[in-house]
Amino acid sequence: MNEDTRLFNNAESEHTRHYAPGDIEGAITTVLATLTGDGSPLDIERLAGLDQFHSGGLEATRLLARHAAITAADHVLDVGGGLGGPARLLAHELGCQVTVIDLTEAYCRVGERLTAAAGLTERVRFWHGDALNQPFADQSFDVGWTQHSSMNIDNKAQLYSEIHRVLRPGGRLALYEVVAGAGGPALFPTPWARTAATSFLVTPEVLRALLADAGLHERSWHDQSPWVGNWLRERQAERLQRGPAPNAPQLQLLLGADFPTMARNLAVNLQEGRIAVVEGILERR
Numbered sequence: 510m511n512e513d514t515r516l517f518n519n520a521e522s523e524h525t526r527h528y529a530p531g532d533i534e535g536a537i538t539t540v541l542a543t544l545t546g547d548g549s550p551l552d553i554e555r556l557a558g559l560d561q562f563h564s565g566g567l568e569a570t571r572l573l574a575r576h577a578a579i580t581a582a583d584h585v586l587d588v589g590g591g592l593g594g595p596a597r598l599l600a601h602e603l604g605c606q607v608t609v610i611d612l613t614e615a616y617c618r619v620g621e622r623l624t625a626a627a628g629l630t631e632r633v634r635f636w637h638g639d640a641l642n643q644p645f646a647d648q649s650f651d652v653g654w655t656q657h658s659s660m661n662i663d664n665k666a667q668l669y670s671e672i673h674r675v676l677r678p679g680g681r682l683a684l685y686e687v688v689a690g691a692g693g694p695a696l697f698p699t700p701w702a703r704t705a706a707t708s709f710l711v712t713p714e715v716l717r718a719l720l721a722d723a724g725l726h727e728r729s730w731h732d733q734s735p736w737v738g739n740w741l742r743e744r745q746a747e748r749l750q751r752g753p754a755p756n757a758p759q760l761q762l763l764l765g766a767d768f769p770t771m772a773r774n775l776a777v778n779l780q781e782g783r784i785a786v787v788e789g790i791l792e793r794r
Contacts, residue, residue: 527661527703528591528613528763536762537619541626551626553597558759560594560623562700563657564737564775564786566744569685570595570656571602576729576790577683579603583651586610586675588640588668589658593620593633599654600632608650610636610643641667645675653682660687660701663709665716669723676793682725685733685788688713692782696774698767700760713787725791734785741776 540559545551553560557567565572579585581604587596590609600607611617617635624633638644641664653672662668672682687701689710702708711719717730761768778784 527701527707528616531763531765533615533763534619537622540762541622545626550628551623553594553601553627556594556623559762560592560597562591562594562760562763563685564687564779565685565733565740567598568740569733569737570598573654573656573683573685573788574599574603576788577652577654577681579605579652579683581605584608584649585652585654586645586650586672587654587656588643588672589655589662590635591616591620593624593635595654595656596620596633597624597627597629600629601627605632607633607654608636608645609633610638610640612637612639641671643671643675647674648677648680649675651677651680653680654684655682656685657687657701659684659716660708660710665709665711665719666722669720669725673723673725673793678793680793681728682720682789682791682793684791685786686716688716688785688787690778690782690785695778695783698771699774699778700764700768700771703767710784713785716787717789720789720791724793726794728790728792730789731787732785733788734779737786738776738779741779745776 544555554567561567561570563569579599583605585599585605585607587607587609590596590611593609596607596609599605609620614637617637620635624630636644640662653676659665659668676682687710689712694705695708695710697704699708764771
């Protein structure tokens with residue numbers, strides 16, 4: 510086993526322990542039986558609580574797509590795309606082709622099943638692989654896409670170098686990421702890490718410098734923390750008023766019994782300025 514393979518296997522094992530601690534494939538079988546038992550195609554919006562694995566949910570995905578000006582002519586690479594929720598939404602609503610690469614093999618297998626159930630296999634495909642050593646040819650994609658993907662990646666310089674490599678000249682990177690705030694260290698567990706040992710947040714200033722060093726030039730940059738804070742409060746108020754939506758799977762299905770603590774810490778971290786959420790559109794020139 511060479512060193513690259515060893516590092517990949519170690520990273521995958523750590524990633525899987527956090528993001529897929531239980532039998533997610535069995536759980537998804539139950540979800541699909543519930544949501545498609547009448548033979549109808551999967552309604553991707555009913556999965557949003559599960560597969561839009563980022564703060565802001567469907568609204569954040571649609572907003573990022575609009576700011577990135579994605580069209581049906583684009584081929585999008587979703588880096589760290591998980592179960593493929595954003596990929597399916599982009600393919601369904603905009604008609605584009607999307608390739609998802611993710612480190613967790615079970616997520617790729619489940620993502621393929623969900624995509625087939627939604628009737629989108631012609632537009633969305635999955636690769637089990639390493640974002641730092643992508644199996645794609647140079648200049649293969651029109652758009653790179655990351656939503657809450659970089660927090661578990663220490664070597665961000667390599668991440669953005671690889672994204673730059675696979676983007677065509679004039680291609681865009683659409684990012685929506687959690688960054689370190691000025692309010693002190695983040696509280697754990699969070700949805701992306703159970704301890705600080707697997708969380709690699711950087712400040713917005715460091716992130717922007719890394720992107721520039723990779724040859725990605727800013728078109729736009731926004732601190733979305735106030736919007737995300739409002740979104741979290743609205744979702745909490747809805748849950749208190751209406752209770753959980755029937756037959757709507759949630760992230761606890763993936764992350765286990767401590768997900769409520771993770772969600773609370775996410776909200777506290779944002780409220781106290783320990784983290785922030787930024788959105789950027791960048792261009793490879």
